[in-house]
Amino acid sequence: MKDRMTWEETIKFIRTQPEFDYLVDKAYFEENLPLNVERFTKSEEFIETLKILKQYQPFAKTILDIGSGNGISAVALALEGYHVVSIEPDPSETIGAGAIRKLKHHYNLTNLEIYEAFAEELQLQSESFDIVYTRQCMHHAYDLDKFVAEASRVTKKRGLFITIRDHVIFNQKDKEWFLENHPLQKFYGGENAFQTVEYRTAMEKAGLKVEKEIKYYESVINYFPVSKEEILNNFQIRRSKAISNFKNKFGILSRLTFFQYLYLKRKGLNESKKLNENEIPGRMYSYITIKT
Ligand SMILES: C[S@@+](CC[C@H](N)C(=O)[O-])C[C@H]1O[C@@H](n2cnc3c(N)ncnc32)[C@H](O)[C@@H]1O
Incomplete structure (x- = not known):
């Protein structure tokens, strides 16, 4: 018997365990995919994110969403009227590209394209997006420098690369503490986190100017769903x-x-x-x- 579950198996499993009801609800892991989208769309986090997108890129038309998971943000952004390209390496219908395809069909979205790919290996044209957005994904990079370099390559000059809710650790001990405390790490073992200097260095090397590092308590984007x-x-x-x-x-x-x-x-x-x-x-x- 294998000792780890896949990410998809983990999500299917926690849906059957009442002690994970809160997490399933708050992390938008419900089986009802449109319900997740509707709740995410109305969340304080997404409303605040939209304000930032409008502030920094008021005329943006195209958005790349990297690591879209079950599609909450890709679909929410498409419903806002952006032309969205969604990249997600996991093909699953529970929590990956298959789920996003179902949502595209459900909402009849002609402005959403979906590709199964890793951020480090984007097969997309350089400087083709006004905004590159990634939510809770950059810390999963298998090569952080490459992840950020590719994101930067496909962003238009003076375009926005925005990363949302990435885990930050202060040192190795802090990382161990984070991994021990992550509720799903014991099931699938795929969690990760970087130090702020690692994120910032990767961004600077990739030709991205860090306008704002939004620390945990500085925005509802990070601490939502808690107020x-x-x-x-x-x-x-x-x-x-x-x-x-x-x-x-x-x-x-x-x-x-x-x-x-x-x-x-x-x-x-x-x-x-x-x-x-x-x-x-x-x-x-x-x-x-x-x-x-
Ligand atoms: C925590 S989930 C976040 C999903 C979604 N963005 C959300 O906020 O609900 C992380 C996602 O990143 C994807 N992922 C992991 N490594 C990746 C990589 N190197 N490039 C792109 N996506 C990646 C995973 O398959 C997973 O769907």
């Missing part, structure tokens, strides 16, 4: 619980504010740690880059 209110509320709940434990444990001593400060600091619950991306395994970043 900032929920993040802050959860923090306050944890902090209040810690303060009440502290009072029970130390009685009169707990009135010493510096003592309380040290206690909360040790627990990572000082006000300054409210939005601490170090506590998020493989926190996601997005990049806005322009082809020079």
Whole structure:
């Protein structure tokens, strides 16, 4: 018996396990493909992404979506009126090019082309897209420099290469922590992440100017589906619980504010740690880059 599942087997398996219901829902892994598209289209993440596309490329007509998975973004962008080319190496009808073809048919989209290919081996003309978009995919590159170089090659001069929600690690230990904590890694083993310097260097080498590195808490694009209110509320709940434990444990001593400060600091619950991306395994970043 093989000890790993494929990505498609993993998704089919977690759909049968109630403890993964939240993930299936929030990651758009439902069997009902149009439902995933409809929910993604209305998401705060996609609405915010569209604002960036319009801000940086107001007259864009053509978009390449690299690593489209089950097609949520490729279809959402086509429904927005862009001419979309979707690249996805996985042929499956669950989570790959087959699923995107089904959606193309469902929505009767004449402005969506689908190719089974890896980003590192694009068979597309140079400088042919106003926008190259890739969501939760660049960190899967088998050769990051080549992935980014190819994306840049097919982007028009002064066009936009935008990468959405890529895992970032700070060092090797942080990477191990991320992999241990990823909910699906134990099934399929295909997760990966890079340091920001690796993403940025690949982009600069490929002739892309990094306009913005959007850190985890800097945009809903990264932390969606959680809202900032929920993040802050959860923090306050944890902090209040810690303060009440502290009072029970130390009685009169707990009135010493510096003592309380040290206690909360040790627990990572000082006000300054409210939005601490170090506590998020493989926190996601997005990049806005322009082809020079
Ligand atoms: C986490 S999924 C994201 C799918 C989709 N973009 C989304 O946001 O739902 C990563 C996708 O990247 C694809 N992929 C992995 N390595 C790739 C590569 N080197 N080039 C292009 N796509 C790749 C996988 O097949 C998978 O569909």
